[in-house]
Amino acid sequence: MVMFAPTLVHRDIERVVWTEAQIQQRVRELGTQLSTDYAGRTLTLVGVFAGAALFLADLARAVAPSVTVHLDVVGVSSYGNGTTTNGRPRITQMPELTIFGRDVVLVEDIIDSGATVAFLREQIQLVWGARSVRVCALLDKQPQLCRAEYVGFACDPVFVVGYGLDYAEAYRGLPYIGVLKPSIYQGV
Numbered sequence: 001m002v003m004f005a006p007t008l009v010h011r012d013i014e015r016v017v018w019t020e021a022q023i024q025q026r027v028r029e030l031g032t033q034l035s036t037d038y039a040g041r042t043l044t045l046v047g048v049f050a051g052a053a054l055f056l057a058d059l060a061r062a063v064a065p066s067v068t069v070h071l072d073v074v075g076v077s078s079y080g081n082g083t084t085t086n087g088r089p090r091i092t093q094m095p096e097l098t099i100f101g102r103d104v105v106l107v108e109d110i111i112d113s114g115a116t117v118a119f120l121r122e123q124i125q126l127v128w129g130a131r132s133v134r135v136c137a138l139l140d141k142q143p144q145l146c147r148a149e150y151v152g153f154a155c156d157p158v159f160v161v162g163y164g165l166d167y168a169e170a171y172r173g174l175p176y177i178g179v180l181k182p183s184i185y186q187g188v
């Protein structure tokens with residue numbers, strides 16, 4: 001019988017930046033922070049689908065039971081299949097739940113230019129009428145710009161995949177985050 005070896009790194013990955021254990025540890029810490037900040041309240045976690053799907057699922061489980069967690073997703077498109085942003089996000093999937101009057105934390109996989117998060121923050125607050133909105137991003141390529149209230153890790157300006165992050169929809173299922181070999185997207 002052929003056994004699956006979970007320690008084998010995907011051949012398209014140049015190097016692993018954050019291991020599964022490091023990610024899980026940091027997500028638990030973020031969950032603890034949210035548990036403190038929203039203790040005794042109802043918190044609506046809105047994940048940006050699909051990149052934040054894995055992060056959203058783990059984060060929801062890391063929040064203490066003193067917080068009532070509502071889960072939703074929003075679809076937004078700005079990247080196509082490339083590796084640089086075109087800066088014009090648009091909603092492709094509306095949240096199912098009522099956002100009006102809710103305390104929302106927007107859960108995002110990674111902030112690069114900041115266009116996606118800026119657009120969604122405004123949408124959630126001003127258009128959908130949330131009572132409050134904060135952003136929780138697993139990765140931020142420029143954390144000094146303070147575009148998220150909660151950040152998992154500062155990320156170097158390289159293209160990373162795994163743990164929800166994709167290149168042309170691939171690699172989302174990897175349990176770790178790594179740098180994609182440039183040969184994979186060069187010439188696209």
Ligand code: IMP
Pocket residue numbers: 048051078079085108109110111112113114115116117158159160161165166167
């Ligand atoms: P922004 O609008 O420029 O901040 O781009 C944010 C979105 O671009 C994220 O939701 C990701 O989907 C995507 N993105 C940015 N950087 C990366 C990366 O290194 N790997 C995979 N997706 C990325």
Ligand code: MG
Pocket residue numbers: 048049050051052109110
């Ligand atoms: Mg995304």
